[in-house]
Amino acid sequence: MPDSAAPPPAVPRVPEAVHRRRWAILAVLMFSVLIVVLDNSILNVAVKTIAAPAPIGIAATQSELEWAINSYTLVFAGLLFTAGLLGDRFGRKRILLVGIVVFGVGSAFAAFSGSPGELITHRAVMGLGAALVMPATLAIVMNIFERDEQPKAIGIWAGSVGLAIAIGPITGGVLLEHFWWGSIFLVNVPVVIVGFIAMAVLVPDSRDPSPGRLDPVGVLLSVIGLVLLVYGIIRGGELADFTTASVLLPLLGGVAVLIAFVRYEKRSDHPALDISAFRVPAFSAAVAAIALVFFALMGVTFFAAFYLQSVRGLSPLESGLLILPLAVAQMVFAPRARLVVDRFGVRLVCAVGMVLVAAGLGVFALVDAATPLWALAVAFFVQGVGMAHVMPPVTVTVMQALPREKAGSGSAVNNTFRQVGGALGIAVLGSVLSARYRSGIEEHLQGLPDGLRETAGESIEATLGVADRLGPAGDALIGPAREAFLDAMSLTALGSALVALVGALVVARYLPGRLTAPAVPPQRSPDAAPETVREGAQDEAVRGGAQEEAQKAAER
Numbered sequence: 001m002p003d004s005a006a007p008p009p010a011v012p013r014v015p016e017a018v019h020r021r022r023w024a025i026l027a028v029l030m031f032s033v034l035i036v037v038l039d040n041s042i043l044n045v046a047v048k049t050i051a052a053p054a055p056i057g058i059a060a061t062q063s064e065l066e067w068a069i070n071s072y073t074l075v076f077a078g079l080l081f082t083a084g085l086l087g088d089r090f091g092r093k094r095i096l097l098v099g100i101v102v103f104g105v106g107s108a109f110a111a112f113s114g115s116p117g118e119l120i121t122h123r124a125v126m127g128l129g130a131a132l133v134m135p136a137t138l139a140i141v142m143n144i145f146e147r148d149e150q151p152k153a154i155g156i157w158a159g160s161v162g163l164a165i166a167i168g169p170i171t172g173g174v175l176l177e178h179f180w181w182g183s184i185f186l187v188n189v190p191v192v193i194v195g196f197i198a199m200a201v202l203v204p205d206s207r208d209p210s211p212g213r214l215d216p217v218g219v220l221l222s223v224i225g226l227v228l229l230v231y232g233i234i235r236g237g238e239l240a241d242f243t244t245a246s247v248l249l250p251l252l253g254g255v256a257v258l259i260a261f262v263r264y265e266k267r268s269d270h271p272a273l274d275i276s277a278f279r280v281p282a283f284s285a286a287v288a289a290i291a292l293v294f295f296a297l298m299g300v301t302f303f304a305a306f307y308l309q310s311v312r313g314l315s316p317l318e319s320g321l322l323i324l325p326l327a328v329a330q331m332v333f334a335p336r337a338r339l340v341v342d343r344f345g346v347r348l349v350c351a352v353g354m355v356l357v358a359a360g361l362g363v364f365a366l367v368d369a370a371t372p373l374w375a376l377a378v379a380f381f382v383q384g385v386g387m388a389h390v391m392p393p394v395t396v397t398v399m400q401a402l403p404r405e406k407a408g409s410g411s412a413v414n415n416t417f418r419q420v421g422g423a424l425g426i427a428v429l430g431s432v433l434s435a436r437y438r439s440g441i442e443e444h445l446q447g448l449p450d451g452l453r454e455t456a457g458e459s460i461e462a463t464l465g466v467a468d469r470l471g472p473a474g475d476a477l478i479g480p481a482r483e484a485f486l487d488a489m490s491l492t493a494l495g496s497a498l499v500a501l502v503g504a505l506v507v508a509r510y511l512p513g514r515l516t517a518p519a520v521p522p523q524r525s526p527d528a529a530p531e532t533v534r535e536g537a538q539d540e541a542v543r544g545g546a547q548e549e550a551q552k553a554a555e556r
Helices: 016-020 022-051 062-090 092-111 116-144 147-178 188-202 216-239 245-267 275-279 281-311 316-322 324-344 346-365 373-388 391-400 404-445 450-456 460-510 540-555
Strands: none
Touching: 022 062, 022 092, 022 116, 022 147, 022 188, 022 281, 022 316, 022 460, 062 092, 062 116, 062 216, 062 404, 092 116, 092 188, 116 147, 116 391, 116 404, 147 316, 147 324, 147 391, 216 245, 216 404, 245 275, 275 281, 281 316, 281 346, 281 373, 281 391, 281 404, 281 460, 316 324, 316 373, 324 346, 324 373, 324 391, 346 373, 346 391, 346 460, 373 391, 391 404, 404 450, 404 460, 450 460
């Protein structure tokens, strides 16, 4: 073929100085992602300890434990829209640094919480910090890598989540064996300090040269709607009844507010969430897959800690080590997912990945008190392999569907659906688990006083706590409590697996067979980046003009 038919090389969009240190910058961004995700994985290991009476824990109920997780997640998800817009407007590095500081302060206060209410409040502050951090990291990744390298970078970014999942439970287990439960939050403080210094030195700034106005009404509607919806679901699980007014009112109110949110965003000229992007089937399928996989995964992760510690009698450290295969699988396979996608297409890879996630979750429907631990390790590994072949491709689909200057908004969409899916997974599956457990253990609690009977029926940890208080007379509750929990876990695991299978059907139906072929890699020279262009914050008009001139030159 004549040379004239070959497409011209892509024009470099990243300054040369930034391009040279892009991998070091990515490592620092992974560090910030690790801080945020590590906190949730540590908390999952510590739920049993926090539920214990003082002085070991703070006597948190099942509902309070769920809210300690959901307060973080709901603030995180509710403010991601605004955080993404703030980064696009004022600079992503600046928002990233502010978020890290807020997260560290919230962690310090959470460590010394004296009651479940204080812990929930301080976790909400941590959620605010996380909301500022997460959109900025992925947006910066999109602005320091050329398009042809973005799938690899996003795969590594997603793999850092696996690293956090590995470090979190193990670190939490070590801390809980040697220190009090608050140490799982206090450990964040030195990590935040080191991360802040590294980000301030290495990470370049970037922003949207033409940002839209903020959307406080849309943000407020989204937060209110999500809080009402999830509160209603959790309350229904507590009461084992979804027909009472205290459950139906917040449920229906939440749905109504979220509908109002969608309608307002459609009509707004400066929406926090650009609803029109969801008209593209691939974009909608990608964000749906993110929500569904985290819905399934977070719910199972929540009850797995109770199974491993309350039923199997493992220590927090042993529980953390058992989850290690899931993290290892993500660290190994997520950075390489792009190679599989290049060969087989994003649709097939993601669909098979979702089926693997469903298979790993479904194993928990078959386990009992004597299931070999190696079988559980294999199930976690299968889940990790599936996740590693779902999250990078769908994240690339979301991020590359939007202009680079809107990377903060795209990252906010990606992270919002991930967090909302996880929050609803914990709420819905936690409610199913709670309701099923209550119905299974209720007949064995009839001989207890009214106050103790109500307390003992909340969760397996509450039942075992009451049994311990009763001394030898309470031994008769231990066996039935474990049997009731296994039955409830089996039902919940089946529900999780079905949700993952729905995700497989969604991606198989709506994701494209293959992503758009990557552009020819940019041809760089030592003077490729003009000295007048500020690192990481190139003016888009200058950038666009350079591209037009290059295109005209290529045509000539």
